[in-house]
Amino acid sequence: MARIIALDFGKQRTGIAVTDELQLIASGLVTVNTKELLKYLQDYIAKENIARIVVGEPKQWNNTPSESEVLIQPFLKKLKETFPSIPIDRQDERFTSKVAFQTMVQAGLKKKQRRNKELIDEISATLILQSYLNRK
Template identity: 70%
Template sequence: MARILAIDYGKKRTGIAVTDELQIIASGLTTVDTKVLIQFLKEYTEKEKVALFVVGEPKQMDNTASESETLIQPFLAKLEKQFPDIPIVRVDERFTSKMAFQTMIDSGLKKQQRKNKALVDEISATLILQSYLYSK
């Protein structure tokens, strides 16, 4: 079986999470500079089978698209073009950053460690992936 890869797309950094090959457990993989995201995904998919991309969908409280959705749309077009055989699913990502920060507190990370925005992005991607897995 192939993995599911989740993407918490950001202007500067993008959090990445993946499932195990049985698609049961979501784990944070890394955070990459958004400028090299497509290249990272190419290299990753050459080493690992990926069945699906799950991309966070930022929404406002009234369910309308967030401003950052305008940044994500061009990325989605590139993703579809580069990986035409891998489907893309969008998952509501409201509150994932707050939940990620709370997870860091609950895990006992010290204040200095919680300032690591890359870790927040990676945990957010994991939460997006877990949300997708729960909905399946």
């Protein structure tokens, strides 16, 4: 079986998570500079068998798209052009950053470690992917 990769897309940074080959467990992979995201994905997908890409879908409380969706749409277009044979799904990402931060607190990370925005993005991508797996 192939892996599923998930993205917590951001203006500056994008958190990335991936499943095991059986698509049972979501694990944080890395956080990359968003400007370098497509290149990173091309390199990663050349080495790994990827069945699907899941991109977080930011929404407001009232279920309308968040203002950051404007940044995600052009990226999705490029993603589809770059990887036409890989299906792309969306997953509601409301509250993932808050849950990621709370997870860090519960794990006992020190204040300095909890300020690491890259780690928050990676954990958020993992939460997006785990939510997607639970939904399936």
